[in-house]
């Protein structure tokens with residue numbers, strides 16, 4: 001599975017064993033990955049998933065991971081999982097991203113998350129895609145905003161990291177937002193058929 005930006009600068013694609021080797025050379029530490037370091041990771045976890053084929057999502061999967069490639073180089077990965085808010089089976093999808101230090105600050109994170117949102121609305125039936133990030137993670141907040149997500153609010157003390165509870169900002173984009181933005185880009189007037197309002 002490969003998803004390209006229109007200019008081909010950034011691609012989402014399946015992980016390879018070569019990517020795993022690059023990740024081995026860029027281990028997450030408290031210094032390099034302050035907002036995504038939660039302790040020593042399980043060794044070779046991704047390599048085993050790539051080896052077994054479990055790392056490769058199928059169209060429509062509500063859980064998955066894809067590598068981010070920019071200008072032909074592996075720079076990190078995106079992932080997603082369902083988030084249920086009620087007893088009726090109508091999950092949202094929560095997305096996440098992590099780029100190796102060499103891939104940061106070049107616009108790739110924004111583009112990768114834009115591509116992932118686009119892919120998930122096109123290839124799953126979910127209505128809502130969301131992402132949470134630490135209130136101090138300005139790069140991710142800007143990146144999510146630029147990728148078309150709306151800031152919804154602060155979740156106080158909702159995640160435990162660096163020995164303390166930390167606040168997160170919640171961002172989301174609904175299918176109605178997505179359809180409206182797509183219609184505005186193409187200059188056409190479309191009816192989404194969805195009645196939920198923002």
Ligand SMILES: CC(C)(COP(=O)(O)OP(=O)(O)OC[C@H]1O[C@@H](n2cnc3c(N)ncnc32)[C@H](O)[C@@H]1OP(=O)(O)O)[C@@H](O)C(=O)NCCC(=O)NCCS
Pocket residue numbers: 033035036076097098099100103104105106107108109110111132133134137138139140142143146
């Ligand atoms: C967060 C992350 C995905 C952002 O992707 P990126 O490619 O580095 O960001 P972009 O280059 O697309 O920049 C997006 C915006 O953030 C800003 N930005 C980038 N790095 C920044 C930094 N260190 N501090 C403040 N702002 C920053 C950019 O200037 C840009 O905003 P602008 O257009 O208003 O100038 C990436 O840096 C990363 O993977 N970091 C480590 C892991 C992480 O934090 N993951 C998210 C956990 S929730």
